[in-house]
Every structure is written in C-alpha cells, then in structure tokens.
Amino acid sequence: MKVPATPLVLLIGALWVAITGLGLFGMWFPALLLSVALMTAHLVLGSAHSGRIRPGLLIYPILTWALVWLVSFVFAEVFARSFAGQEPPFTVAGLHPSFAWIVFGYWLGGVATLTIGFSRRRKMWMTDEQWSEFTARIAGMNTAREEAEGGSDH
Amino acid sequence: MDPTTRGLIIGFSALLISVSFLIGLWGRRRMTNAQSYFGATGLFGPLTISLSSMAAVASAFALVGVPGLIYLSGNTIVLWMLGSPAFALGYMMLGKKVRAMAEVAPIATLGDVSDLRFNNHRGIKALVSVILLLGCVAYLASQIKAGADLFAHLMGWSPWTAALIIFGILGAYTVISGEVGGILTQAFQGLVMVVAGLIMIVAFFSMTGGPGAVIAAVSSAGTVTADGVSKTFSPDLLNAWGTLPGGVALAWVLIPALGVICQPQVLTRMYALKDPRDLSRLSLYATIAHMVVALMVVCVGMGALYLVSSGLVPPLDSPDRAIFVFADYAGLHVQLFVYAAVLAAAMSTSSLFLSLSSGILSRDLPSALGLRMSIERQMTVSRITVAVLGFGAIWFAMDSGRLVAILGAFGFGTLMSATMPVFILGLLWKRASSQGVFAGLVVSLVFNIVCLVLDKLIGFRWPGGVPWYVLVVAASSVVTIAVSLVTHGATGDELDPRVGAVIDL
Numbered sequence: 229m230k231v232p233a234t235p236l237v238l239l240i241g242a243l244w245v246a247i248t249g250l251g252l253f254g255m256w257f258p259a260l261l262l263s264v265a266l267m268t269a270h271l272v273l274g275s276a277h278s279g280r281i282r283p284g285l286l287i288y289p290i291l292t293w294a295l296v297w298l299v300s301f302v303f304a305e306v307f308a309r310s311f312a313g314q315e316p317p318f319t320v321a322g323l324h325p326s327f328a329w330i331v332f333g334y335w336l337g338g339v340a341t342l343t344i345g346f347s348r349r350r351k352m353w354m355t356d357e358q359w360s361e362f363t364a365r366i367a368g369m370n371t372a373r374e375e376a377e378g379g380s381d382h
Numbered sequence: 383m384d385p386t387t388r389g390l391i392i393g394f395s396a397l398l399i400s401v402s403f404l405i406g407l408w409g410r411r412r413m414t415n416a417q418s419y420f421g422a423t424g425l426f427g428p429l430t431i432s433l434s435s436m437a438a439v440a441s442a443f444a445l446v447g448v449p450g451l452i453y454l455s456g457n458t459i460v461l462w463m464l465g466s467p468a469f470a471l472g473y474m475m476l477g478k479k480v481r482a483m484a485e486v487a488p489i490a491t492l493g494d495v496s497d498l499r500f501n502n503h504r505g506i507k508a509l510v511s512v513i514l515l516l517g518c519v520a521y522l523a524s525q526i527k528a529g530a531d532l533f534a535h536l537m538g539w540s541p542w543t544a545a546l547i548i549f550g551i552l553g554a555y556t557v558i559s560g561e562v563g564g565i566l567t568q569a570f571q572g573l574v575m576v577v578a579g580l581i582m583i584v585a586f587f588s589m590t591g592g593p594g595a596v597i598a599a600v601s602s603a604g605t606v607t608a609d610g611v612s613k614t615f616s617p618d619l620l621n622a623w624g625t626l627p628g629g630v631a632l633a634w635v636l637i638p639a640l641g642v643i644c645q646p647q648v649l650t651r652m653y654a655l656k657d658p659r660d661l662s663r664l665s666l667y668a669t670i671a672h673m674v675v676a677l678m679v680v681c682v683g684m685g686a687l688y689l690v691s692s693g694l695v696p697p698l699d700s701p702d703r704a705i706f707v708f709a710d711y712a713g714l715h716v717q718l719f720v721y722a723a724v725l726a727a728a729m730s731t732s733s734l735f736l737s738l739s740s741g742i743l744s745r746d747l748p749s750a751l752g753l754r755m756s757i758e759r760q761m762t763v764s765r766i767t768v769a770v771l772g773f774g775a776i777w778f779a780m781d782s783g784r785l786v787a788i789l790g791a792f793g794f795g796t797l798m799s800a801t802m803p804v805f806i807l808g809l810l811w812k813r814a815s816s817q818g819v820f821a822g823l824v825v826s827l828v829f830n831i832v833c834l835v836l837d838k839l840i841g842f843r844w845p846g847g848v849p850w851y852v853l854v855v856a857a858s859s860v861v862t863i864a865v866s867l868v869t870h871g872a873t874g875d876e877l878d879p880r881v882g883a884v885i886d887l
Contacts, residue, residue: 237811241863244856247636251848256628263636267471270640273810274475278886293467304622315601315617322594326622327457330464334635335673338467343669346470350662354478354887359659362887366485369880 229283231276240269257305261298268294275353285352289345296341300333387714392537394718395725398574399551402567402729406555409563416757419560420490420741420764422654430569431651432667435469437572437730438647440675441521442528443793445575445727449708450701452683453690456619458626458634460683463676465638466669472643473652473665479809480649481658482884489653492646492805493746499808499881500816500872506804508750509823511742513800513830514646518735518742519775520792525735526779529728536721545776552729553772556736557765564733565654571726576671578723579678585712586681590688596620599691608696615691620684627847637795637852644798647734649805678723682708736775740767792830795851799826802855803862811866812885815873818866826858 243266250259271290275281307316307326320328346353417423426434444463451459483495492514493507500506530545537544555563590596603615616625623631642648655664686704689695695707709720744764748755755763803822807814833850836842844850870876 233811234813237807237813237863241860244859247632248848248853248856251629251632251852252845254628254846256632256846256848260632260635263632263639266636267639270475270806270810271471274479289470308618308621308623311617311621313616313618315597319594319597322592322597324597324617324620324622327460327620330457330461330622334461335464335466335676339470339669339673342467342474343470343666346474347662347666350659353474353662354659356659358887359478362482362883363485365883366482366880369883370486 229281229286231272231279231281233273233276233279236269236273240266240273243269257301260301264294264297264301277354277358282352285349289341289349293338293341293345296333296337300329300337303333304329383710383717387717388536390714391718391721394722395533398571398722398725399548399729402570403551403555405567405570406559406563409555409566410559413559413562416761417488417490418562419761420737420745421650422561422565423484423489424653424656425562426565426654427656428660428664428667430565431655432664433570433572433576433671434565434568434730435648435651435664435668436671436675437568437575437726438651438734439642439645440572440575440672440727441731442525442724442728444675444679445724446528446532446702446705448679449683449686449704452680453686453698453704454701455626456616456624457622458624458631460624460680461622461631462634462638463679465635465642466672466676468639468642469648469668469672470665471639472648473661473668476643476649476806476809477652477661477665478658478887479884480652480805481655481661482887483809483881484653486878486880486884491741491746492649492801493742493749495653496804496808497749498878499804500819501876501878503816503820503872504750504752505820506816506823507746509820509827510800510804511746511750513823513827514797515739515742515747516830517792517797517800518646518739519771519778520796522732522735522739522771522775523779525728525732526776529725529732530776530780532721532724532728542776542780545780548725548729549732549772549776552733553736553768556733556740556772557768560761560764561650561654561737561741564737565651567733568730571730572671574719574726575678575723576674578719578726579674581719582678582708582712582716582723583674583681585708585716586685589685589712593684596684596688596691599688603691606690606693606697609699611697611699613690613697615687619687629844629847630849633849633852637798637849637855640802641794641798641855644801644806645794646738646797646801647731649801650738679705685712736768736772739771740764743767743771792834793851795849795855796830799830799851799854799858802859807859807862807866809885812877812882813866813873814862815866815869816871817869818862818864821865822858822862825861826854829854829857 247259247262304326316325413419448459483489496507526545526549530541533544534541597620600615601617605614618625682705685708690697709717744767745760803819837850
C-alpha cells in the first residue's frame with residue numbers, strides 16, 4: 229500500500245495544531261483521541277519502505293493498536309464520568325472501572341498489540357534482504373565517493 | 383531508622399557503586415576508537431541496550447517524584463508511567479533509520495547524524511547542541527541533587543560530601559571508559575531497578591491485599607489529619623485521569639508516547655545496537671523492563687495512599703517521601719532495594735547525560751563553530767570536559783537550589799522539542815529542509831526559554847491546563863513543516879543519496 233509522505237506530514241502538522249487548539253479550549257478528550265491519530269501517522273510513515281507499507285503490518289499491529297487505545301480511552305472516560313465524585317459500585321480486578329480500561333487496554337492492550345505485534349511482524353517491517361540490499365547499496369555508494377574523492381585529489 | 387538497618391542500606395548502596403565502578407573499568411577493554419568512546423556504535427546486543435535505555439529514561443524523578451505525584455493527585459501521572467508501548471512505537475517509527483545512518487558514515491554523536499542529514503549545516507548542529515545541552519545539564523543537576531540529598535540524609539553527611547563521593551566515582555568511570563562503560567553500568571543499574579521493582583510489587587500486594595483494598599480505603603477516608611498535616615482523599619484520585627486538569631492527562635499520554643524515542647538516551651542507543659535486525663527484540667526487552675519499573679512506582683504510590691488513608695501512617699509532609707514511607711513500612715528487604723533503586727536511577731541517568739554533554743561540548747559544538755580537532759584530541763578534550771562538567775554540575779546542584787528547581791523543568795519536553803525536527807521529521811521526510819529544521823529549532827529554543835520564564839517566574843498557566851512543553855513541541859514541529867514546504871536546503875538534488883536510501887529503508 230502506498231504511503232504518500234508529504235500529505236502524511238501535512239496531516240501531522242494539522243493534527244498538532246488541532247490537538248493544541250482543542251487542549252487550550254478545554255476540549256482535552258477529543259484532543260486525546262486525535263493524538264492517537266498523530267501517533268499512528270508517525271508510525272505509518274516510519275514503518276514504510278520505499279514509500280510503501282505492507283497491508284498486513286498496517287492492520288496488525290498498527291491499526292489494531294490504535295483501535296485498542298481509542299476504545300480504552302472512550303470507556304475510561306465513560307466510567308470516569310459515570311462515577312465522578314463517588315465510590316464506584318463495582319471494581320474490575322480491584323481497580324476503578326475507568327482505570328481498569330487504562331491498565332488492561334492502554335497499558336497491557338498496547339503492549340499486546342504494538343510490542344508483541346512488532347516482534348511477530350518484524351519481517352513485514354524490514355526483511356533481512358532489505359537490510360542486506362541497503363548495506364550493499366551504501367557500500368557501493370561509499371566506494372564510488374572514495375574513488376571520486378581520490379580522483380579529484382590527483 | 384535503627385543503626386543496623388542504616389548500616390545495611392549503606393553497605394548495599396556502597397556495593398552498587400563499587401560494582402558500577404568495576405564494570406566501568408572493565409568496559410574500557412571494549413573501547414577501541416572514537417566511535418566506541420562517544421557512541422559505543424554497533425557494540426551491544428538488545429538485552430544490554432534495553433536495560434541501559436530503560437535505566438537512562440527512568441530517572442530519580444520517576445522513582446521518587448512519581449509516587450509522590452500519585453499520592454498528591456492520583457492517577458494522572460500513571461498515564462505517563464504506563465506508556466510502556468512507547469518503546470515499540472518509537473523503534474518501529476525510527477529505529478531502522480537511525481541505526482542505518484551508522485552504516486552510511488562513522489557515527490558517534492547525534493551531531494554526526496545531523497551533519498549527514500543536513501549537509502553539515504552548522505546552525506542546525508549548533509542549535510540542537512545548545513538545546514540538548516540545556517536539557518542535559520538540567521537533568522544532570524537534578525539527579526545529583528536528588529541522589530546527594532537522599533544519601534546525605536541517610537548517612538548523616540553533608541550533601542556536598544555525598545555528591546562528591548557518589549558522583550565523583552561516576553565521573554571517574556565515565557572519564558575512563560566513555561559511553562562503553564556508561565552503557566554497561568546503566569544496564570547493570572537497570573537490572574537492579576527491575577529486581578527492586580519485582581520486590582516492591584510483591585510487597586505492595588502482601589501489604590495491601592491488592593488494589594481493591596486501596597480504592598475502598600481511599601473512597602471512605604475523607605480528610606485525614608495528624609501532626610498538623612492534612613490529606614483529603616477522593617475516589618476520583620483512582621479513576622482513569624486522576625485529579626489534575628484534563629489538559630495534563632492529554633499531555634501525559636501524548637508526550638511520552640511520541641517523546642520516548644526523541645530522548646537522546648534512547649536515540650543514541652539505537653546506533654549502539656550491533657545488529658539492526660534485533661530492533662524488535664530490543665523493543666520487547668525494553669518494554670518488559672519498563673513495565674516492571676512502571677508497575678513498581680504505581681504500586682508504591684498506591685501503597686502510600688493506602689497507608690495514609692487507612693491511618694497506618696500519618697499524612698506526608700512532603701509527597702516525595704511517599705516511596706520511603708512505603709519502604710519503611712514494608713520492612714528491611716524493601717528498604718535495601720528502594721535506596722539501591724533510587725541510587726541506580728540517579729546514577730544511570732547522570733552518567734548518560736554527563737557523557738552526552740561532554741560529547742556535545744568537545745565534539746559537536748566546536749565542529750558547529752568551525753573548530754576542527756583530531757579524533758585523539760576530541761577524546762582528550764572530552765575526558766577533561768567530563769571531569770570539569772562533573773564537578774561543575776555538583777557545584778551547581780549543591781549551590782543553586784532554586785535555579786536547579788527552575789531548570790529542572792527543562793526535561794523531557796525540551797529534549798523532545800529539539801530532536802523532533804532534526805531526527806524525527808528529518809529522517810522520516812525527504813522534504814524536511816535545512817531551513818525548515820533550523821527555523822523549528824529557533825522556535826524551540828526561544829519558546830522553551832519564554833515559556834520557562836512565564837511558568838516559573840511569572841506563574842502563568844496556559845488555558846485548559848495544557849503544559850507549556852506540549853505547545854513548544856507542537857510549535858517547533860509545525861514551523862519545521864511549514865518552512866520546509868517553501869524551502870529546499872538538503873532536499874531533492876541536495877539530499878545526500880545515501881541519506882535518501884536511509885529514509886527509504
């Protein structure tokens with residue numbers, strides 16, 4: 229799948245403006261949700277190879293992780309508002325219901341999707357062949373530069 | 383604290399310092415050239431790098447300040463601590479690009495990466511060096527102050543004596559073995575923090591019975607007063623966002639998630655990795671180590687809330703005492719590891735920032751100013767700089783209390799605002815121009831100083847409770863992008879084709 233770098237970077241700039249603007253106007257929760265989009269844009273840009281990303285890598289871990297974080301934030305906010313100023317009528321593994329979404333979604337869910345997913349899909353992110361090709365290409369370029377510099381010395 | 387306990391803690395801490403020194407000496411054997419001295423380039427495997435990166439990220443503030451903040455304002459700061467997936471996010475985003483730069487040319491410092499990407503642009507190198515130096519010295523002084531105050535209190539010494547002994551030894555092994563010794567000792571100190579973390583997590587569950595008991599005690603405690611100190615409890619302390627403004631919750635999710643990879647202690651470790659194909663393992667190990675330390679500080683903060691809300695200990699006169707109150711209540715085995723963990727955190731972060739600062743002062747800044755030195759001379763100057771800077775930082779930390787506190791604000795966000803334009807946008811986007819990045823850095827430097835003055839001296843607060851460093855990072859990124867769209871330095875035909883290959887990787 230093609231990753232157009234400049235439009236994605238423009239989106240990153242627009243998201244920074246939107247996030248800080250919303251935050252300054254007290255709309256921190258929509259800004260928080262947009263911040264996941266900001267992180268995802270960076271992640272897609274950095275995971276691409278020659279302007280393309282493997283759909284499998286995009287779906288898992290990248291979009292799966294983003295979805296887990298978005299769902300966790302939404303439910304954390306729902307339960308935080310529902311039980312504001314009072315002892316919650318139930319807990320999840322001993323945790324405040326809203327905080328449970330942070331622990332099991334944001335933290336453990338984030339690790340289970342992004343960290344584990346990165347390990348499982350490492351070859352989609354960068355194959356051994358891509359690295360070998362890259363180092364060979366750089367070695368060739370460096371040799372050519374040295375020869376050119378040597379030639380110009382003479 | 384009884385004399386036996388005090389003696390055991392001192393002995394345990396002395397052992398930690400001694401082993402760190404010996405590891406530093408041993409590390410000298412692997413130091414063969416400038417790249418290994420300044421950057422340990424391509425020398426270590428993922429386990430060593432992961433423990434070292436985690437230890438350098440988890441400063442004394444994480445161990446002492448975070449439990450204090452949990453005690454004070456609940457779970458807001460927990461959002462920051464539980465941002466463990468940030469390591470995977472960062473390594474996926476940038477890992478292969480930074481590591482690949484070390485294949486293009488000899489890379490020893492972040493300034494070398496900047497030179498390669500932006501065709502030796504002196505302004506970029508000078509500005510990024512100055513901003514990083516500002517953040518490094520602030521971090522260094524605050525670590526020295528935290529470590530010296532703690533051990534002066536424990537041993538009955540003056541803070542000056544404690545600082546000179548602990549950080550003098552640290553400076554000695556950094557002079558001898560450079561970044562090689564730094565990474566090895568930080569990995570050992572990271573291991574100590576992980577072991578301490580496991581012990582404190584077990585202690586929390588055996589002391590409280592689990593988080594259910596904490597929420598019950600906190601919800602019903604109301605206001606507790608003893609010895610003239612009061613603490614008011616609310617169930618909202620333990621909800622998802624804590625009791626600080628929502629703008630802070632936003633910042634404490636966003637900044638660590640994108641900012642961990644922007645920290646020089648993580649960036650420089652990427653080119654220290656021997657095989658870039660190990661980046662996913664590095665991410666996994668760093669995440670696991672971070673999870674243990676994060677859970678430790680969350681447990682300690684909640685433990686302190688439990689102890690006070692249950693009436694088992696009186697309200698704390700200073701929130702920063704939370705970790706020590708927890709340890710004292712838990713018993714000797716926890717006390718031994720708590721003090722060792724705080725010392726390890728202070729030492730690992732200090733040694734990183736000491737070697738980074740010396741690299742900037744002896745290599746990057748002189749080169750940005752047009753001064754050329756041989757590699758041997760750079761290493762000699764760096765060693766002298768480590769010694770001078772080490773003692774200077776001790777003096778500054780001990781003698782300028784208020785200034786240290788003010789500059790302590792130049793932390794995570796300041797470093798992020800400097801590295802974001804150069805290394806994130808610069809290595810992800812071929813159209814990031816030298817003019818754009820330079821403009822982003824100017825904005826970063828000016829806004830950091832202006833916002834610091836507004837925040838610390840005038841007491842100005844931004845609407846929505848948004849911390850100032852979020853605005854600085856946003857402004858530097860947006861300006862970099864906007865100016866890059868209309869300028870072309872170090873892009874297109876001016877982009878080194880080898881760097882183009884790195885960005886494509």
